[in-house]
Amino acid sequence: MFKVILSETHHSLKLTKWGQTQLMILYLLISGTCSLVTVHQPPVIMAALGRAVVLQSNLILSPDEKMSAQPVLYWDHLKGDSDSARLWPSSKSYKSRVALMDSNEDSFNKSILLKNVQWDDSGKYLCKLSITTEGKKFREQGKPTLLMVYDSMIFNITAHDDSLLCCEVKVTRGPAVVLSIFHEGSELETGDCGPEEAAAALPYVTLSKSVHVRGGGNYECQLHLNADLITKSSFQNNPSGVEVFPEPWPLYGSLLLVPITVLLGLIIVQKCRS
Template identity: 55%
Template sequence: MLKIILSEMHHSLVVTKLGWTQWMFFYFMVAGTRSLVTVYQPPVLTTALGHDVMMPCRLNLSHDEKMVTLPVLYWMYLTEDNTDNLRLWYPSEKYEGRVERLDKSRNTSNKSIVLKNVQWADSGKYLCKLSITTKRDKSFRRKGNETSLKVYDTMIFTAHNDSLLWCEVNVTPDPGFLLSIFLNGCKLQPADCAPGAVGAALPYVTLSKTVPLRIKGEYECQLHLNGDLITKSIFYYHSPVAEVDGDAERNGSLTCLTTASEPAVVVFPEPWLLYMALLLVPIVILLSLVTALLMYRC
């Protein structure tokens, strides 16, 4: 009897310990969830030279987190050595008069700003930080994950010497930028390509591509950054009058670039004669049966 009682007490103690362990784990897990305070920033932004750009920064609080005072906003331009970071809000001299809050209400959790008249020198990394005071954690600071701002200039897409089509654009130095030319949706093999010429004192690189201009159709120059379309320009080419009879199409060859993930697709004409022949077979058989039936009755 004593062994049974001791066994039951030991079992109860083990269950109690296990229960306390689970309860403490649940408590800390919930406590961590309840104290969730984050600042959201997009990793990359692109904008055209001279345009305005909205730079998102949003404060996310868990539903039961209580703010004691309004958050103080810090927007910073990060230098490479982190020794001379510039303030955007409240702005340093470089950004004076060029920065505005998107939502001017102090009570909002949207701390995004608008940077006006973007220049090449504005390319770089930006950090949004907020000083926060809550009931649970008192005063602390949260920062986002940095936003990298990329700038591009107006794209030039024009014919050169009536035989070549030339596309050029200046962009912030970044290996993710890619320039491509398409004809009627087909990517063309460039006749010439500049991977990114840059001067010693220039804050941008020049991407350039040239393709032969022999086939009429819709040419499109596209600028991509890490696979995302940034901007494009369209050029419509019509064959000269002397080549309307089809000499231009016969003299020019459409060379498409394909990759392993984009296999070449060969389009064959529809076999309409075969379709008609297949439809005629059951009709002929039906007419033969009807004719034989009528002759049998007669």
């Protein structure tokens, strides 16, 4: 029985065994059954600055293909046409920041964990496998995954205009990501907070959107990559100027318990006397 693993950034798709079989048969038909061993990588993933990210890769084997030895795994950070850095087996610069997600050599999961993500980590990553099957030895690789990095989102009233709400987030250059602002769930028309940082040497661009506050309620800024929500931040506007605190229900409950306890005590004493 063979194994198929599909990877997504925020969602997982559960397939029945029969569904897995149908999917693999369809895949082999589309590919013309020429490639019986493939390596699957997602095209783009995003990671928060300073956090860890999984660089996903899965080995897919057709039912008739059998490996006679364990595949040798390599991961490279492609920094240019001819320049690359080896993540796995770890080079000196990545020694303490990279780990296998599954140390079982028989596993088809060839993903690695990259810790403490930095701006310089943005770029393309390639998974390669040296594979030995019955009668042949070859190298197979996936299609590079682009890693994009983003920093913490800032969403607040501007210093120069207390009616203008501004959202900013730093993101590495790459495929278009969308920054949007919502009020009580409805998307608003937005403008830019100000000119983008012009220094070409910076490893990121600053995305910004602004809206004029239109009343009270919840405002939310969201960063999307295609249909995936990457990060968000909320701003609660209270036009009355009075800070609203949540109801202290635990306090109310404790206050109610006092007279109830006294009343129960009086009932018990009265019964004891009678």
